[in-house]
Amino acid sequence: MIRLTFSLNGRPVRLRTAADKRLVDLLRQDLGLTGTKEACGAGECGACTVLMDGEPRLSCLTLAAQAEGRELTTIEGLAPAGELHPVQRAFVERGAVQCGFCTPGMALSAAALLARNPSPSAQETRQALAGNLCRCTGYQKIVEAIQAAAAALEAEP
Amino acid sequence: MSDHISAGHAPGRTFPRQDAPSKALGAEKYAVDHYGEGLLWAGVKRAGVPHAKLRSVRVEAARREPGVLAVLTAGDVPGPNRQGVVRDDQPVLVEDKIRHCGDGVALVVAESREALARGLAAISLDITELPGVFDPEEALAPGAPLLHEDHPGGNLLLEGRLQKGRGAAALADCPFVAEAVWELPRQEHAYLETENGWARLDESGAIQVIVSTQTPHRDRLEVARALALDPARIHLRAPYCGGAFGGKDGVTVQSLLVLAAMAFPGRPIKMWWSREESMIAGAKRHPARLHYRLGADREGRLKALAARLVYDTGPYDHLGGVVAALGLEHAGGPYRIPHVELLSQAVYTNNPIGGPFRGFGVPQALAGMELTMDLLAGKLGMDPLELRQRNLAGPADASPAGVKLAGVEGLRGCLDALAGHDLWRKRAAWQSQAGPHKRRAVGLSALLHAMGYGPVIPDEARARLVMLADGRFRVYSGVVDMGQGNASTFVQIAAEVLEQPAHCFELRQPDTDEVMSSGSSSASRTTYTYGNAILAAAQILRARILREAAAILGPRVKPGDLRLAPGEAVHPGLDAKVPLRQVAERLSVERREAEYHYVAPTTQEPKAPDQTLALHGFPHAVYSYAAHLAAVEVDELTGKVEVLGYVAVSDCGRVLNAQLLEQQMQGAIIQGLGYALFEDFAAPRGRSLTPDLATYIIPSSLDAPAMENIFLQSKDASSPLGMRGAGEIGINGPLPAIGNAVARACGIAPRRFPLTPERVLTALGQLGDRP
Amino acid sequence: MSRVALPRDLGELWQEMDRAPQAMLYAGGTDLLVRRRSRPQPESPLICLERVEELKRLELRGDQIYLGAGCTHSRLLASDLVRQRLPILARALAVLGSPLVRNMGTLGGNLATASPAGDTLPPLYALGAWVELASPCRVKRLPLCDFILGPGRTALRPGEIILGVAVPVPLQGARHHFEKVGQRAALAISIASLAALIETEASGLVRRAHLAWGSLGPRVVTCPAAEQALEGGGLNRESLSRAARLAREAVSPIDDQRASAAYRRRVAGNLLLRLADPA
């Protein structure tokens, strides 16, 4: 067991855990943050995406020890409590959510994209999502939602 | 149709999905999100061989593993140890015969996932391998090894035959006959949430189960039967599914989970199949071999069709009979053909389990028909769209399967819309713009899809709607929402009747203790059947509310003078208002609750040729229609196919919610694109070559084109709401439309799907003999 | 339960390796942790390289570009140096895995894995890259083609790590080409790939052609005969078809569930024909 200190959704966290526990298990089972999903455990689907120091990363291929000193954002922390991030709002309004199992990972990948590139083209958006598989939507409404979110963010002061 | 639905409410407007915010926030609790203090993990040892005698399961080493609490085998299953919907031929845990690699042979319960993995790895099997059957033709040959010795049909699970006119004999008179054998792959659902559940045996003896399923009520009965339990003890909740598409229509983890829960009273138990386990043990879309012969006269009028559809159903009847029956009903497409001979068979093999998957046997059948239509158009030298328009059944005709196609004029509208679409009209110019080493072509398909359970199994729903004490409402969804958003539609329907905004509604997901059975979330019937039930329940409640409000306003006020507005009942003449809270206070608890039992229309025309076929759903009364068009580019150097444009024109009756309908179509089309180009759960000799998502390929965001969806809205008299099924029809179109486009681009039609680069390069004549 | 060490520099890394010589190294984990999933080795300690400062270099050193083994694919792809001077590598990186895999996976991991389908290998072969290996006592350089020995086999010795890759900067104006055939547009393991670096004369004639194929043999395939078939002439159908024939003879592909050997062989040649198209 090791002691870990990191920031989780803006709050400092200290805990004891097995060093080689997968980050996805630490989040879901130990910390109750079940918004992070697991659908393959092998890097193929992106359902387990979290942001580590702002960068999307697969929590199924990250070990707990690697969180030490990092800033982690899960879907639960993408927006302040009680609010929707513009990406989440656009997902809701534009019908980008069906079964919703890919949605947390998609939304985090999308938020990171917009942080880097405030007005991505449709093709750039598709590129950025290529590691997040969705079996329900056919991606079209997801792409439209992210572009709508980009427009909304640009319009903000 | 009730007038307050159409009046003042633009049809097809977008009503917010109730589940979207909580899902987008990561707050929605799926079955898989349940853990709990003292959690135990349960898992299954899989056979790993396709056909064998199981002599014994060696469990001692596993029992000695630290953290392993129990290892259970067939002998520990109380009751008949059999599950299944039509034939209950699948053991919960194998007794003595292994029938496919994914069969469960032992159940392990452990303190942690790691201990579970060690326990499972420590189990070994004492088996004698048996010769297996891995191809339906092999399985049907005399003397073939049998999957189920007790099945009177041998390895033939079910077959349906239909003949019309002179049948296949009429092909001899046709100057033009197209003939082909098409091979379609086994498609994996690949929903992101793999099969899983949570269970606990309470002190009271009740067994709490939370499971990712499409069929909570039926599961409860199946589990109870398999384990010889009183169904009333099983309390099953079905939260939103993280995808299902038919793959959770039937028992997956349920019996195993309950078995584990019974062994450890009070402890929460979790079973969560890994992706690899889901792949090997879960059901798949039936691979199919489709033998088609289609004949026309010189004018391009269809005269005769002979088709044989062979579905590989794997080792168990996971609704494979229903798949074959539905395939039979759709095998001749929406056309007028005087002489028809159809045979559809579901055949047991030692391959992975074939089961329900969006479309239920229809995507295969329509692929066979629509691909053959283009072959025939080629022989006739006729435009493929014109061939379809010329032969489309009219309102007075019966389909090749002899079924009256109610509303088939809608399909004519779909085809006309495609004919007028730029992608079709300007295709020659578009094709000529292909870059170096590229070829472009467009292809199309004409589709229909039946809705509901057919003539025998009642397609019914019991809707429950409650007015809460504070004047708001609660909708009890009786049918699982596996992602298609039906639960929101139920709220929308109630909201329209009661003229209240969405936030005045609470929505409860199916719970066997709270609602009566309203059937499965499948067969494109969910919104139609439950929707009509909730409509009626809302109307009942509306009438009660208005009556009570009128009473509050005084003896001279009649309920008909009032209308509803958000939070209140209003008398426009008197400029008087009654808050709904006040109405609720005056109504008794019983009067605040409305239930309605709706039974969907069925047809007995034509009579199914035999009762078995009727039992498996033949024929249906309500159909949806569509026509799809795919624009593809083929790379001559690699054989890669890219879909650059896609148009789908659908007639699913009235559009209740355009956004939900588009969601269904877009999702189905991209699943269909995967089916056409990438997806193949290959399992030669019963052993999977594609055990995970690295090898089983589903479309990514970069493979999916932007799609255009157009909706025609023909009226449907059969439904008070005017809509018809929409969840499945979209999956039928892409494979034949893309296949036809690729055939046109290559000058030859590849017979095997998916159209991998290799198959396309072969069709281009670059790899030895062309097919 | 395994220990996981996170050394911050080479000094700490050597200490950790000394403490646990049997420890498994990983950087992004996109190969190792996937392998560990199918074959759990619960007790063996792990050393994660993600924080080792010396592995993160990315710089121009004279006429060479130095790429630290710990650079993630995303970092390489985002760097102007790589995008402008090594487009052939950038194109391969752009289709490696997915954005998520690229955010984690590293160059060193791709080389050490030595998969025939490793996407950075063909461009680095074509570029004539060198691999720099380090152990506590020394640093040495090997041509990449001598480093990769076979599927999953490299010249890496116990106690050694990959420090980085040194890439000779290609001539300005050279044509950089990379194409991968996979089963889909992203998250696709290569069925066949071609990296081509073509230096031309002012006249347009080919001075030097560097060709390297992925997934067409146990190691990256090169074919001097095909290169010579292009050199001294133009990139036209005739010369490319000739080179394609030679390439098809040079490759030794396998059958697997993704494609047959016959398909791979055919495509090995076909991919060259694309060079006739305007870049």
Ligand SMILES: Cc1cc2nc3c(=O)[nH]c(=O)nc-3n(C[C@H](O)[C@H](O)[C@H](O)COP(=O)(O)OP(=O)(O)OC[C@H]3O[C@@H](n4cnc5c(N)ncnc54)[C@H](O)[C@@H]3O)c2cc1C
């Ligand atoms: C979903 C998915 C898709 C993928 N797609 C592709 C693809 O398209 N193309 C492709 O080429 N690869 C692909 N990969 C494989 C993988 O991402 C790459 O090979 C990646 O570059 C590996 O880097 P890593 O840092 O993650 O390696 P790790 O898993 O961290 O390590 C892999 C091996 O390299 C060794 N190693 C790592 N760094 C060093 C070093 N500095 N010195 C010595 N040894 C070292 C480790 O000990 C280990 O044995 C994919 C992987 C996944 C999960």
Ligand code: FES
């Ligand atoms: S669960 Fe991590 S990528 Fe699929």
Ligand code: FES
């Ligand atoms: S919404 Fe179901 S997987 Fe994306």
